[in-house]
Amino acid sequence: MKAYKEYMDNINVSEALHQRFMSCTGTGKTRPLHRAPLLRRYTAAFACLALALLGVFMLPRFMEHPLALMPGNPGIFQxxxxxxxxxxxxxxxxxxxxxxxxxxxxxxxxxxxxxxxxxxxxxxxxxxxxxxxxxxxxxxxxxxxxxxxxxxxxxxxxxxxxxxxxxxxxxxxxxxxxxxxxxxxxxxxxxxxxxxxxxxxxxxxxxxxxxxxxxxxxxxxxxxxxxxxxxxxxxxxxxxxxxxxxxxxxxxxFHPVIPELREDRLTLEEARADADFGAYLPAALPEGFAFEDALRSINQSQNALFVNWTKGGSHRLPIFRTLVQWKITCEHVH
Structure with missing residues (x-):
């Protein structure tokens, strides 16, 4: 106890702080000042303040990404x-x-x-x-x-x-x-x-x-x-x-219903006789061109007649082509 008292007697504070403490005690006598409880009190207060500030800054992040900060969460793909x-x-x-x-x-x-x-x-x-x-x-x-x-x-x-x-x-x-x-x-x-x-x-x-x-x-x-x-x-x-x-x-x-479908190769005479598009084929061709093939096609996206003519050489490149296409619009008539 003697050593403790000697230790406490050697602790000094400023005159202003000393006077504030003395005014609280109601006496003018000089007494050894024990600071440890005061320090513990302020330390706890600062710790609470730091924790509150940490919550203020971190809470919005948890609210913005509530799952991303949880390790092992199955909803986060890695x-x-x-x-x-x-x-x-x-x-x-x-x-x-x-x-x-x-x-x-x-x-x-x-x-x-x-x-x-x-x-x-x-x-x-x-x-x-x-x-x-x-x-x-x-x-x-x-x-x-x-x-x-x-x-x-x-x-x-x-x-x-x-x-x-x-x-x-x-x-x-x-x-x-x-x-x-x-x-x-x-x-x-x-x-x-x-x-x-x-x-x-x-x-x-x-x-x-x-x-x-x-x-x-x-x-x-x-x-x-x-x-x-x-x-x-x-x-x-x-x-x-x-x-x-x-x-x-x-x-x-699936319960498919087959729409109207057609994919037929035609002769030139058959192409000219087509009820929908035959009348649109040219009656006269540029010199040197000969009929190559014709395709009558109907599916869900088109209704068309394709006709190809070629000219010259053994390769017979299709450099003249006629495409007639009919886009159908369905209307309800009352």
Missing amino acids: PDDASSQYPLIFNKADHLAAADMAIPGHFWQELSADELHAVFPGLTGTRTLTATANFSSDKNVASLFNIDAHVLSPSGLETYLQLAPGKVQLDYMFDVETKTSNLLGTEVTAGYFETRPNSRGLRNIIYFATFQLADLAYYIELGGPEAEKEALKAEITELIGLLIEGGRANLTV
Whole structure:
């Protein structure tokens, strides 16, 4: 206790502060001043003030991004999330495939919201979708040929998606044996293709994959600048996982009605005799031109007659052509 008193006696304060304390005690006697409780009181006050100020500055950020500041929140997408949840092997593609796909008796329809939900159940509520169902027809019998869809992510990445009964046509080819991935019990063949650098040395990278759900084949493709390849890979990986988890598309929602269709090759006499457009064909041609072919076409977007004439040489280039097209406007007459 003696040492404590000697320590306290050696603590000095300014004369002004001393007088203020003495006036509070009501006595003029000099007493040793113990500052520790006062310091603790002010320390606590400053701590509360700092905490309040921190809340003032940080609260708007929490309100603006209430989930982004919570680590591990499943609603926040991180590039590594999809790769860890849906591990895929991406094989390098060597060249583009020749795209040549004709649909006999082709007609189409845009998918409604209910049809989108039935065809892409795994993507409902996670992406913005638009899709077109392509049908083929023969002898008044219609069948689904494929479905072309475009999938827009919240970050603005647009993925092309196709599904078809049986198989789909790949846009890219491999020259070596590929490795497949087993994702949620489904075999997936995934790859990527790198374009040639442009004049600034920049190139694009395209990720793609194909897999089968029951009797339906799926093809998915997403491309963009090479600098964004991690985001591209993560997006296509997550889409594949969501599609597989959602299960096979329900195609029973389609009830196609075959519109008026025509795709006929005509002779010149048949073209001239066409009730709609024959009268518009030229009666006399420039010297040296000869009839090449004629096509009468009717589908959902056009009603037209195409006629080609060629001139000279063994190559017979079609350098003179007549196109007569009729745009139909439907009106209700009461």
